[in-house]
Amino acid sequence: MQNGIHYRTCHLCEAMCGVAIEVQKGKIASIKGDEQDPLSQGHICPKAVALQDLHEDPERLRKPVRKTADGWQEMSWDEAFDLVASRLHQVRSEHGKNSVGVYLGNPNVHNHGALMTTLPFLRAIGTQNRFSATSNDQLPHMLASLEMFGHQILFPIPDIDNTDLFICIGANPMASNGSLMTVPDIRGRLKALKQRSGKLVVIDPRRTETAKLADEFHFVRPGTDALVLMAMVYTLFDEKLVNPGAAERLIRDVDLLHLACLSFAPDAVAEHTGLSAEAIRQLARDLAGTRKAALYTRMGTSTQAFGGTTTWLAYCLNILTGKLDIPGGVLFTQPAVDLVALGAMSGQSGHFGKRHSRVRKLPEFAGEYPASTMADEILTTGEGQVRAFVTVAGNPVLSSPNGQRLDQALEGLDFMVSVDYYLNETTRHADVILPPTAALERSHYDLIFSLFAVRNVAKYSEALFEPGSETRHDWQILLELAHRLEQARKGGRLPWRAELGWQAFKRLGPDPILDVMLRTGPYGANLGKASKLVQPALDLIMGILPKRHPLQSLVKLSPLNRRWQNLPKGLSLSTLKDYPSGVDLGPLQPSLPDRLFTRDGKVQLAPRRYLADVERLKALLEQPPSNGLRLIGRRHVRSNNSWMHNSKRLVKGKNRCTLMIHPEDAAKQNLSDGKQAQIFSGGRSVVLPVEITEDIMPGVVSIPHGWGHDRPGTGQSVASAHAGASINDVLDDAEVDPVSGTSVLNGQVVEVKVWQTEAQREPA
Structure with a gap:
């Protein structure tokens, strides 16, 4: 690589920030924001500078390794491909195609090469036991988009650069840089909102980094957001504020939504939610009365017991108040590579519930079962039991609920292979690890996050460093495995036309x-x-x-x-x-009705699966408010799930893996700031230092997502030195949102007490 400044997109989160990387003598000398980038305009967060750490990390694997009685040993790529393909084929031949499971982690969506080769790889494996990070994350948004707009990745994006009211529920874009809303420099954009006399409203169980910038903030009890939103819908009808505007002719079933909300007056939900009835009414009035406004929800509302219904109601509120498809409201993007239209053209707009998982009968979404049932499918014997497993750029032991049970499940597999360049909490169970090149050694184009950007842009980055001769890109790994599995399935040789196709794909690349x-x-x-x-x-x-x-x-x-x-x-x-x-490529523009993919060309305001869930929401309302402590996750701008903790510059400083608890709850349990507390539920527990703060709602505790690097046998010394504890070691994998199948990662009930060592405990 030549010395000088090279321009790229940071791939570490959804924000797509442009970076200017200075290279001197073949090494990274500096990483700064690219002021010419049309989306980020020079902004970067601390993660971008850590691109250097990830690239230069001496613990990053560069060659295939296999587990032996004497430890991990390097092997050639041909040996590795032969071994993996033969073992997967053997398991499949002996136990059926569904005996192989696959898990795809979220780094895959930052990688256009991996995205293009995932489909042929999955087809070659042929299993129905597919899982991904989707059901621990954004599945409710995808389901609502499929049900209401006809396509699973057609998301309405807040036009935050032009809105005058931004209502943010269960989201913390100051830490995430946006999520399903690609928005670099959110601080600058929120500052601009206020300069044009706009208003930011945040609703959350924690006074987050975003909430601290808000003009108006409301605490809400975890898992009750659907009650708040349904009461807002009630207010719109009750006060005759429903006005879909220009989109009215495209909307179906307004009357059904009206009937659904009749039991949820603001006075009826106030005690359960923690918001006063008048606050709920005023939120609805403000949304209806502000022409340019957007209501945005994310992880806190997605990954909870009513994740599906909450997300649907958020979409409904934007539609009922005329915010859909207008500047300053919520709009659909028009990316340069239109995966929405491409998918629809090929019949891949999405599907839900075509089949159900073997053990717990949970519905598939887009061909994937919920991640919460992975351990079930591995541990439960019988026809269709998963006996071999493939992970690609994922660490579900830390990112899926009940990680200790998944640990146990992976340990008992007949065979496991991981495509990953770290020996982490999940890949330590693998028999073979196939490490791809680092991100700076391959080209980059954001196929996915261009779909979610607050402005239409396109950017391609060439590889910054030449990959070593002994390395392989992830697309090469997936294609080679797929090719060999197809050959094995066909008895060792493919028809010449098919063989030509595989060879051409390998030569072309993405x-x-x-x-x-x-x-x-x-x-x-x-x-x-x-x-x-x-x-x-x-x-x-x-x-x-x-x-x-x-x-x-x-x-x-x-x-x-x-x-x-x-x-x-x-x-x-x-x-x-x-x-x-x-x-x-310009700002987001109105695009309806052309952008809809529903059969009748209209927005489906009241899909039947959500109406059916109203009865469950009524049952919640009929129960007394819970007195137990509710656990929520949280995120920090210097972190992203579990895969950035081996960077010294990102983990340095004050310990961020703490138990946040309100002073009232801490006093009840005799907890002191900085002392150790045990958090437990259903026989599962973790121990963490206490952080007492009024920034969290009484009755709520918080643990950050993605930590727990204290498991033996990993190869990340920096992460292990800052181990923390995994929130998912407490969470029950039996709890899922029945509407969408999403893991309940927020709102589960836990107990907290002072941690005592064995020596401190009194005899029974």
């Missing part, structure tokens, strides 16, 4: 495919003067062809669609290489 996607997308081919001749002829042909003819879909997706005629054109991979800081 970037030429990306180039085709860019050229044929909305901002692609520029016909110039020829468009005056082509367009009328094309219109004539399209008028003759049947509505569902494949060419109709191709033209709708292509730059020839009249809908795109005012968009900038000529986008390609070579264009993006000429603009290493990225290309600004």
